[in-house]
Amino acid sequence: MAGCITTKHLSASFGDIHAIEDVSVEIMANKVTAIIGPSGCGKSTFLRCLNRMHELVPGARVTGEVSWDGRNIYAPEMDATLVRRGIGMVFQKPNPFPLMSIEDNVSAGLRLAGGRMRKAKVAEIVERSLRLSALWDEVKNKLHKPGGSLSGGQQQRLCIARALAVEPDIILMDEPCSALDPASTQKIEDTMEKLKKDYTIVIVTHNMQQAARVSDMTGFMLSTEMGEPGRMIEFGLTNKIFTMPDRKETENYITGRFG
Amino acid sequence: MALLIYELVQQALPAIRAFGAGFLISTNWDPVNNIYGALPFIFGTVVSSLLALLMAVPLSLGIAIYLSQFAPKWLRSPLGFVVELLAAIPSVVYGLWGIFVLAPFLGRTVEPFLSGHLGSIPFFAGPVYGVGLFAASVVLAIMIIPTISAISRESMLNVSRDQKEAAQALGATPWETVKMAVLPLSRPGIIGAVILGLGRALGETMAVTMLIGNSPKISASIFAPAYSIASVIASEFQEVTAGVHMAALIEMALILLVITLMLNLLARLLIQKTGGRALKSRGRS
Numbered sequence: 001m002a003g004c005i006t007t008k009h010l011s012a013s014f015g016d017i018h019a020i021e022d023v024s025v026e027i028m029a030n031k032v033t034a035i036i037g038p039s040g041c042g043k044s045t046f047l048r049c050l051n052r053m054h055e056l057v058p059g060a061r062v063t064g065e066v067s068w069d070g071r072n073i074y075a076p077e078m079d080a081t082l083v084r085r086g087i088g089m090v091f092q093k094p095n096p097f098p099l100m101s102i103e104d105n106v107s108a109g110l111r112l113a114g115g116r117m118r119k120a121k122v123a124e125i126v127e128r129s130l131r132l133s134a135l136w137d138e139v140k141n142k143l144h145k146p147g148g149s150l151s152g153g154q155q156q157r158l159c160i161a162r163a164l165a166v167e168p169d170i171i172l173m174d175e176p177c178s179a180l181d182p183a184s185t186q187k188i189e190d191t192m193e194k195l196k197k198d199y200t201i202v203i204v205t206h207n208m209q210q211a212a213r214v215s216d217m218t219g220f221m222l223s224t225e226m227g228e229p230g231r232m233i234e235f236g237l238t239n240k241i242f243t244m245p246d247r248k249e250t251e252n253y254i255t256g257r258f259g
Numbered sequence: 260m261a262l263l264i265y266e267l268v269q270q271a272l273p274a275i276r277a278f279g280a281g282f283l284i285s286t287n288w289d290p291v292n293n294i295y296g297a298l299p300f301i302f303g304t305v306v307s308s309l310l311a312l313l314m315a316v317p318l319s320l321g322i323a324i325y326l327s328q329f330a331p332k333w334l335r336s337p338l339g340f341v342v343e344l345l346a347a348i349p350s351v352v353y354g355l356w357g358i359f360v361l362a363p364f365l366g367r368t369v370e371p372f373l374s375g376h377l378g379s380i381p382f383f384a385g386p387v388y389g390v391g392l393f394a395a396s397v398v399l400a401i402m403i404i405p406t407i408s409a410i411s412r413e414s415m416l417n418v419s420r421d422q423k424e425a426a427q428a429l430g431a432t433p434w435e436t437v438k439m440a441v442l443p444l445s446r447p448g449i450i451g452a453v454i455l456g457l458g459r460a461l462g463e464t465m466a467v468t469m470l471i472g473n474s475p476k477i478s479a480s481i482f483a484p485a486y487s488i489a490s491v492i493a494s495e496f497q498e499v500t501a502g503v504h505m506a507a508l509i510e511m512a513l514i515l516l517v518i519t520l521m522l523n524l525l526a527r528l529l530i531q532k533t534g535g536r537a538l539k540s541r542g543r544s
Contacts (some may be wrong), residue, residue, distance in 0.1 A: 017441060051432070058332060087428030095421040099443050108439060109429035166429060 002029040002200045003069045003086070003169030005050055011229070012042075012049050015058050017062055019045040021229035025219055027170075032201045033191060034238065035216035036208055038253065041221040042230025043204045044092075047172050050202065051087035052080045053135075069169070085109070088163035092175040094155035095257025096162070098148030102139050105147040106130060109166035125165050133161040133189050161193060166197075166232035171195065173203040177210065189214050208254065212242050220250045267513045282510060285393035288475040290495070295507035299475040303485035304515070307471060308460035310481065311399035316453055318400075319407035323449075324437055326408070327415035331346055339412065345407060346405035354469030357398045362389035362470060365397065370482050377411050385480035388472065392485045395471040399463055405454035410455065414448025454526035456520045464489035486487045488515045 005027040012020050027033045035043045044109050048054040049062055052073060066073050073083045082121035096105045106126045110117060117125075128145070130136040135157040139150070147158055152259075156176060163171055177185040191199055205211050211218055219235040234241060234250045245251045268275075274282065278295060285296025326339055366389025377383040389461075418441045426440040440447075473485020473494065488511050501504045 007492050009267075051428070053424065055430060057422070079431040081432055083430075084428055089424075089428040091421055091424065091428075093421055094423040096445065097422070097425065098438065108426070112429060112435050112439075162429065 003201060004029040005087075005202070006067045007050075007064075008065040008067075010046070010049055010066060012045050012054055012060070012062045013229075014054075016060070018229040020049070020221075021231055022179070023221075023232045023247055025232055025235045027202055028217065029200050030196060030198075031216040032203060032214050033217040033219065034200065034211035035219045035221060036163075036206070037230065037233075038223075038229075039206065040226075041223045043221045044174050044233075046221065046230070047089075047174050047202060047204045050170075050172055051089055052083050053089060055080070070223050076154070081112075083090035085112075085166050086093065086168050087170045087172060088166065088168035090156070090163055090171065090176045091158050093199055094152055094159055094178055095148045096147035096150070096158045098146060100147055101144045102147055102150070102158060103143040106161045106165050108162060111160045126161075127128060129161040129165040130158075131252040132164050132191070132195065133157040134187050134194075139162045151184075153180045153187065156180060156184065156188060157191065157241060160188070165197075168199070170200040170202065173201065175204055175206065178206065183209070208242075212238060218242070220245075220247075220253060222249055262478060264504075264513075264516070265281065267509055267516065271510035271513055272508050273339055274510045277503055277536045278507075282507070283514075286477060288491075290501070290504050293501050293503050295504070297488070297507075297511055299477050300486050300488045300511060301490050301514065302477045303392065303475075304461055304487040304489070304518075306481075307395045307399060307467065307485070307487060308457055310396035311403060312453065312457055313458045314397065314400035315403050315407055315424060315456060319404050319452070319456075320411060320449065322404070322408040323411035323415055324441070324505050326410045327442060328437055329393070329433065338410070342405050343409055344405075345401070346409075350402065350465040351469075353398050354466040357394060357466060357470045358390070359396060361470055362394045365389050365394050374466055381479035382481050385483055387482045388484065390484060391472045391482050393481045395487070396481070397487075398466045399460045400471055402463060402466065403460050406457040408450045410452035411445065411449045414445040414452070418444045422464070446543070451526045451529040454522050457524065458522045461519050461522070462489055462515065464473065464493050468493055488512075 004096060008024050010020065010023040023046055023060060035046060037043050045054060050066060054060050062074060066086065071078065076114045099110060101110065103126050106129050107122050110122060110125065127136060130139065135154060147155065150158060177188055180188070181248070189210065192203070195201060203214065215238045218235065218238040218241040220233045220241060222233045223230040234245055234247045241250060242254055245254060274295060278285065282295065282297050283301070284298055287294050287296045287300045288299060289295070295376055301437055322342060326526040330338060370389070371385035371394065373383045374385070374387055402418060422444060423436050424437040429437055468488050468490035471487055471488050473490060474484040475486045475491070476483065492508050492512055495508060499508065
């Protein structure tokens, strides 16, 4: 079940640093949305506001509204842990639990909140998740090996499988390929293409070619000066953003004139 | 080190010759008749240290988890400092406090309560004196809490943020995050901390001498007085007359040395393992 996210006047800061300001966008269900922009423009912070990960940083503050299928995730009655279960996340640096077996890594989220499932059911979910993340064939004979024993690219696909296992509506990816080689990047991009059918994906990337390849919608963020908060300069269909952007700044960035 | 052990063995030879392996299992300690057996002391040392661990480990882990994961930033260093300050108090001060404050308190309230309600279990049966195995264990526990909590906290702080975020992004509560991401990775460090704490408890002399009751008996009740290796060496060393008595005390020192040496070695190995792992996960970033 894919979901959509709408932000209204979303601003976020940590401590004295004002990271993003007044971001209002609509992220559509069953689409891949890419967020691009130069380093320090607040794109990762924006992503982390979408599943309430941002607030875990000491001194973090969020104002404005983020709605997930119409429910404001920052409403007082919303449980942050439930938000994070429904809106999964894959990080820049692969972070499987290194000592846990591959199998247990994938099913880690299922064991939370006192979740108990029959072994066969867990095994089924593990296999399905690993197949979705295109890792199954490589690990099916060593599911009991520790997660830390895999290569970087495999670890990242393991993390994707782990996020998928709890059946989220939306998957946020924070530069998921920046630590990986081209072959692994290719596999993850293929995976995203497959996932689009059932999930909504938001990917932050500093790689414009990647954004152009994988996304349907693109948002361009920019912080006009050092110390200024990042803003969403332009948000729209990827084709349009990359061929005839409305804003001069977008065009400059896309054509490589800065950033 | 080797020289020290060699010297100890040399000096202990008369006792080793006279009593052989029986020294380790005999419960008879009779300087008047020159008969020596170490078991009550080994018992007192090991049991008081293990009881101390039993009390100190859960508390220390609680402190370490709180300080490394939950305490607000401004509270972390002052609180950590206070806990570590406990380690700087000389053990004779702990002993005095034990005699004048803790033992009367235990003897009047805690022990009667335990023996009243759990008296049917032999551990808690028998008369209560205040001073005894239990009082020594409580003081030992207080003395090793700083060691165990400080080292455990250190290894919990070493768990990288992205490991915790991995759990949090799956919808883990703060406590589930500790269980899923923090504890597994800091476990070798925690085990090392516990073993170092145990080593300290085994060798502690002053506070234990003042509180354990100094009676070489093995009784089932933890309220009964007992004796420890370090205490007997310290208290009888001055009054040694017979050569065999001296040799017996030195053999006891040897036994204590061997026990603590093995534990320290184990701790070091475990800590090395944690350090290596922490380095590896940092290298990947």
